[in-house]
Amino acid sequence: MIGRQLFRSAGFRFGAIYALLLAISATALALFLWWATAGLLDRQTEAAINADAQGLAERWADGGLPALVLTIQDRLAQNIDDDAIYLLVDPNMKPIAGNLATWPQSVTEAGPWYGLPVMRAGMKSLANVQRYELPGGFHLLIGRDVQVRSQLRTLLTDALLWAVVVVLLMATAGALVVRSLFRRTLANVSATATAIAGGDFAQRVKLTGRGDEFDQVAEVINDMLDRIGRLMDGVRQVSNAIAHDLRTPITRARTRLEDAALHAETPDDLRAAIERATLDLDGIVAVFQALLRIAEIEAGSRRSSFARLDIAPLMAEVADLYDAVAEDRGIVLTVGSPDAVPAYGDKAMIQQAIANLVDNAVKFSPDNGTVRLSASVSSMVFVAVSDEGPGIGIEEREKATDRFYRGEAARSTPGSGLGLSLVLAVAHLHGGDLRLEDNRPGLRAVLVLPLPEDDEPAGSRAKTRQGSVLLPPPPSATPAQRNTILPPNKKTAPGGAA
Numbered sequence: 001m002i003g004r005q006l007f008r009s010a011g012f013r014f015g016a017i018y019a020l021l022l023a024i025s026a027t028a029l030a031l032f033l034w035w036a037t038a039g040l041l042d043r044q045t046e047a048a049i050n051a052d053a054q055g056l057a058e059r060w061a062d063g064g065l066p067a068l069v070l071t072i073q074d075r076l077a078q079n080i081d082d083d084a085i086y087l088l089v090d091p092n093m094k095p096i097a098g099n100l101a102t103w104p105q106s107v108t109e110a111g112p113w114y115g116l117p118v119m120r121a122g123m124k125s126l127a128n129v130q131r132y133e134l135p136g137g138f139h140l141l142i143g144r145d146v147q148v149r150s151q152l153r154t155l156l157t158d159a160l161l162w163a164v165v166v167v168l169l170m171a172t173a174g175a176l177v178v179r180s181l182f183r184r185t186l187a188n189v190s191a192t193a194t195a196i197a198g199g200d201f202a203q204r205v206k207l208t209g210r211g212d213e214f215d216q217v218a219e220v221i222n223d224m225l226d227r228i229g230r231l232m233d234g235v236r237q238v239s240n241a242i243a244h245d246l247r248t249p250i251t252r253a254r255t256r257l258e259d260a261a262l263h264a265e266t267p268d269d270l271r272a273a274i275e276r277a278t279l280d281l282d283g284i285v286a287v288f289q290a291l292l293r294i295a296e297i298e299a300g301s302r303r304s305s306f307a308r309l310d311i312a313p314l315m316a317e318v319a320d321l322y323d324a325v326a327e328d329r330g331i332v333l334t335v336g337s338p339d340a341v342p343a344y345g346d347k348a349m350i351q352q353a354i355a356n357l358v359d360n361a362v363k364f365s366p367d368n369g370t371v372r373l374s375a376s377v378s379s380m381v382f383v384a385v386s387d388e389g390p391g392i393g394i395e396e397r398e399k400a401t402d403r404f405y406r407g408e409a410a411r412s413t414p415g416s417g418l419g420l421s422l423v424l425a426v427a428h429l430h431g432g433d434l435r436l437e438d439n440r441p442g443l444r445a446v447l448v449l450p451l452p453e454d455d456e457p458a459g460s461r462a463k464t465r466q467g468s469v470l471l472p473p474p475p476s477a478t479p480a481q482r483n484t485i486l487p488p489n490k491k492t493a494p495g496g497a498a
Contacts, residue, residue: 019168019175026167030160037156041149045128046113052084052142053132060134068140069097083145085118085127091137100141107131107141115146126150185214189221201229249284253277305348308452311341311383314351315373322358330368333358337375341383344452345430353426356419357385357445364389365442380432381449388442423447 052075059071072086076099087098095101100118107114110131118127129143188206195203204225205218253276260273319335326333343350354373361371369388376382423445424434432449 016175018178019171022171022174023164023168026164026171030164033156033160037153041146041153042128045144045146045149048144049128049130049142052086053130053140056140056142057132065096065136065138068134072097083148085129085141085143085145087141089139089141091139093139096138098141103139103141104129114143118145189218192221192225196225201225201232249280253280256280305346306344307347308342308344309347309350311343311350311354311375311381311449312337312339314347315341315354315375315383318351318355318358319373321355322362326362326371329362329365331362331365332370333362333373334370335373337373338377341375341377341381342452343381343430343449345449346426349426349429350449353423353447354383354385356423357383357447360419360445361385361387361389361443369442377451379451381451383447383449384444385447386439386442386444388439391438391441391443392436394438420445 056068056071060068063070069088072088075084076086085099087100087103088096089103090096093103095103104114104116104118106116107129108131110133112130114129114131116127116129118125125145125147127143128146129141132140132142134140192203192205204222207215207218209215256273256277260270264270264273315335315337319333323333358371358373365371365387366389371388372384372386374384374386376384420434420436427434427447427449430449432447435446435448437444437446
C-alpha cells in the first residue's frame, strides 16, 4: 500500500525523473571519457602495429628475407619503450628473428587481433598481436606490449564506475530533495484549498518571496480566490437585495388582493385592485428578467450574434424613443455623432445599453435641463450620455455598477439598481468598458467599445438576429406597452440612482 502511494505521488515521479536524467547524463559522460581515453590507447596500439607491418612489408619487397631480419633487429634495438614485439619464423615455425622464444599456439590465422599473455625476458606480460603471412611459407608476428596500458585502462574503468555510483547516490539524494521541496510547495496549496473547502475563505497560498514559478502559481491562485470571494460577496448582496426589493411589492400585491377579496363591492373595484397587483408583479418580473439578461450577457452566450454594425442609427432610434418623454419635462435631448460609427458586436445589446444610459439621464435630469447623446471614434468607439442631474460622488462610482446598488440621490426614485450593471456587462462582453465621469453638473457616462477588425474573416461574423431591437420603454409607458416591450428598466441612474 505504501509503495503504491509512493509511486502515485507526483513528487516521487518528479524526483525519479530528475534522478534518471542525472544518471543517464553521468553514464553518457563516463562512456565518452572511456572512449576518449582507454579507447584511444587501443586505437594507438593498432595504428602502430599496422604501420610496422606496412614498413616491414616494404623491406621484404626490397631486400627479401635478409633485409627483413636486419630491419626487425634494428627496430628492436631502437625501441626505447621496450614494448615492440616481433617474431619471424620459417615454414617449420622455427624462430629466425624477434624477441619471442616461440610462436604462440593460439595465433592460428592472419587478420584477427589477438590479446594474449607472453613471456618476455623471463617475465609475463600482455600483448596485442597480429599474424602476417609472407611468401615462401614464412610467418611474421607483430605486436605491442600493452601491460601498462591495460593497467591504466583498468584503473580508468574502475574510476569511471565509481564515479557513476557516486552520481547515482547523488541523484537519489537530489531526487529526495526535489520530492521534499515539491511536497512542501504543494502542501501549502493543499492546506489552503482544504481550508477554503472548509469555509475559511480568508486563507491564501503563502509566497516564498523568490518570485519563481511556484510564487507565480501562488499569485494566480490567490487572485482566483480573491475573485471567488468577491463573487460570493456579490451573490450574498444580490440575494439580500432581491429579498429586500421583492418583499415589499409582493406583500403589497398580496394585501391588495386580500383587501379586494374582502371589501370589493363592484367588479370595477375588484378589477382595479387586480390591475394594481399586476403592476407590482410586473415590476418583480422585470427585476428577474434583467437579472437573467445580465447573467446571459456575462456568460458570453450572445457572441454568436456579433456582426459589423453602425452605432449612429442606433443612437438616433434611442433618441426618437425618449424624445417625447424628455419633451414632456422640457428636457432637451441632443444627438451628435459622425456620419458613421463602426463597431462589431450584438446590435440589440449595444442599443439596449445606450437606451439604459439615456433612460437614466432623462430620469435624473432636472426639468428644462439638457441630455446630450454623442459618439466619437479614435482608437476606440466612445458613446457618451451627459446629464445635468445630481451626479455620482467619486466614492460611489465603483459601487454604482453593482447589482441593486442605489445611491443616496436615488432612494426616492423608482428602480431596482440593475441598469448600469447591464451596461457594464454589455461593455465587457464586447471587450470594452463603462466610465462614469463628472459632468459638472451631472454625470457623463461613457460606453467604450473596440473598433471592428478590418482584416476579420467575413465568414466568422455571424449575422445579427432578425426582428425588432428590444428597448426599455420610456418611464411613461403604459402597462400594455410594458407587456409588449422589454419590461421597464427600473435601473441605477447616472446620479447614483436605481
